[in-house]
Amino acid sequence: MTARALDGRAVAREIYEQVAAGVATRVAQGKPRPKLVTVVVGDDPASAQYVRMKQKNAKQVGIDSEDHRLPPETITEQLLELVQRLSRDEAVSGILVQQPAPPHIDMTRVIEALDPVKDVDGFHPVNAGLVALGLPGGVKPCTPAGILELLERAGIPIEGANAVVVGRSNLVGKPTALLLLKRNATVTICHTRTRDLASHTRTADILVAAAGRANLITQDMVKPGASVVDVSTVWADGKQVGDLGPGVGEVAGWLTPNPGGVGPMTRAMLIKNTYEAEVRRRP
Ligand code: NAP
Numbered sequence: 001m002t003a004r005a006l007d008g009r010a011v012a013r014e015i016y017e018q019v020a021a022g023v024a025t026r027v028a029q030g031k032p033r034p035k036l037v038t039v040v041v042g043d044d045p046a047s048a049q050y051v052r053m054k055q056k057n058a059k060q061v062g063i064d065s066e067d068h069r070l071p072p073e074t075i076t077e078q079l080l081e082l083v084q085r086l087s088r089d090e091a092v093s094g095i096l097v098q099q100p101a102p103p104h105i106d107m108t109r110v111i112e113a114l115d116p117v118k119d120v121d122g123f124h125p126v127n128a129g130l131v132a133l134g135l136p137g138g139v140k141p142c143t144p145a146g147i148l149e150l151l152e153r154a155g156i157p158i159e160g161a162n163a164v165v166v167g168r169s170n171l172v173g174k175p176t177a178l179l180l181l182k183r184n185a186t187v188t189i190c191h192t193r194t195r196d197l198a199s200h201t202r203t204a205d206i207l208v209a210a211a212g213r214a215n216l217i218t219q220d221m222v223k224p225g226a227s228v229v230d231v232s233t234v235w236a237d238g239k240q241v242g243d244l245g246p247g248v249g250e251v252a253g254w255l256t257p258n259p260g261g262v263g264p265m266t267r268a269m270l271i272k273n274t275y276e277a278e279v280r281r282r283p
Helices: 008-028 045-060 076-088 107-113 125-133 142-153 173-182 197-201 262-281
Strands: 035-041 064-070 094-097 162-166 186-190 206-209 227-230 234-236 239-241
Touching (some): 008 045, 035 076, 045 064, 064 076, 076 094, 076 107, 125 173, 142 227, 142 262, 162 173
Parallel strands (some): 162 186
């Protein structure tokens, strides 16, 4: 492999150090510690594990955390009541409702019930709208914000670059494209109805693959020297892989390891968002 690594673990460590220093300074000034509240409905072991990792990351940097575990039979109204109470609670900086929730829960209503300032996932329509409008002041969704942070900290030029995003989900593809556009990239969004995917990906100086399809992006679909971000977490033969086929690292200039690229950045951005939510609310 000749591509340089876009090392998400190393950049995430830098972010944790910066947040930890910010928290320590605030505490020394007599300000309260930021507090992250996580909510999990049901007993999905993967969700429980994700939330444990997020709480561990919060603790590492001096952010307090609190976890609410609700039984699988919880109804939307009960979750709404909790989210509204946490939104009003002065001591709470950020609220995260782990997804997926059981299918009977109306997550649109739950997210809309969050105070947008405490929506550290950046999913509330107010925050999504601020990203779409390119306006400051909102909370950016963690995975797209993490991708931009990785590119920027590596010094990869974004302004004027051809950026191709494969995937148009509200969680990843669409906000990533909008953040790249905000940084003055020329952005193309591809999806399952795109004709001749390779003709688009080959033009990409920055290629973000977020389709969740193993081996979708083959070596011949990548422009030599391109910066390639593999967002996807797909499992093949018992190990985590992404959208990239073998040999992409021989052509790309920069490449995210997978695992170890976008995943650690997503968690770090949640912690950064929690800290910034506290600073914004109580400067
Ligand atoms: P999603 O909601 O399933 O969206 C996938 C997108 O990819 C859709 O827009 C889909 O197009 C497009 N797509 C699928 N197959 C394609 C193909 N053959 N050609 C072109 N486009 C194709 O998934 P998501 O939530 O955006 O997540 C994407 C991947 O990232 C998943 O593997 C997920 O696990 C991973 N992920 C990782 C992190 C992390 O922190 N590392 C965070 C979030 C997500 P249509 O819209 O036309 O269906």
